[in-house]
Amino acid sequence: MEVKVVNFEEKFSKLEELHSYRIIAQMNDYYFKIVKAKREFIWHTHPETDEVFVVINGELKIDLRDKTMHLKSGDMVVIPQGVEHKPSCPDECHILLIEPTETVNTGDKESELTDTDLEWI
């Protein structure tokens, strides 16, 4: 694969729809995925992996069972394997996700929010 510089803002500017995950890079068996979100997500876990959220623009709330975290642009968090979490953003938020290529967005919870239709952008 050709080695290319990826600019986050440029990738987000090409992504029009909310809640569509797009792959922007791959490192070994991990994808870097972007999503524009404006919704309350469901409680779920990833029983097989940690998951990284990086906020590129906007604000992201992540509820854990014992606390709530508020992330803004320039923040990241690692949700450990098996830890229940519920992301939500009342206003549009631009999120970079880093996780294994086989990770599904809703983890252990099959839902109408489950999205396995991943394309590169």
Add this chain to the structure above:
Amino acid sequence: MEVKVVNFEEKFSKLEELHSYRIIAQMNDYYFKIVKAKREFIWHTHPETDEVFVVINGELKIDLRDKTMHLKSGDMVVIPQGVEHKPSCPDECHILLIEPTETVNTGDKESELTDTDLEWI
């Protein structure tokens, strides 16, 4: 390990020395490491893994054998496994690196620039 929000700028503000790698997060068997760099690095490869560079602040040049890439704040690049590269920054640049926990900065080239003294910040 406690789940905590990590702010890139805050982590860089705590790191005073140039060319000291500090771990800010771990996802599975990958580290997120930061470094403030102002130097020409050596040609090297990582024969066993891809490597991700994200520029948080400043400008980073990465020479490959067949081209030169210029990264600025908000850019990332994946250097594929086994691809020779030489990063350099004439001015101070704040870089986030993502790579397996066992990856050494100079890859296959043992050098006076080799740094295996990794601490968390």
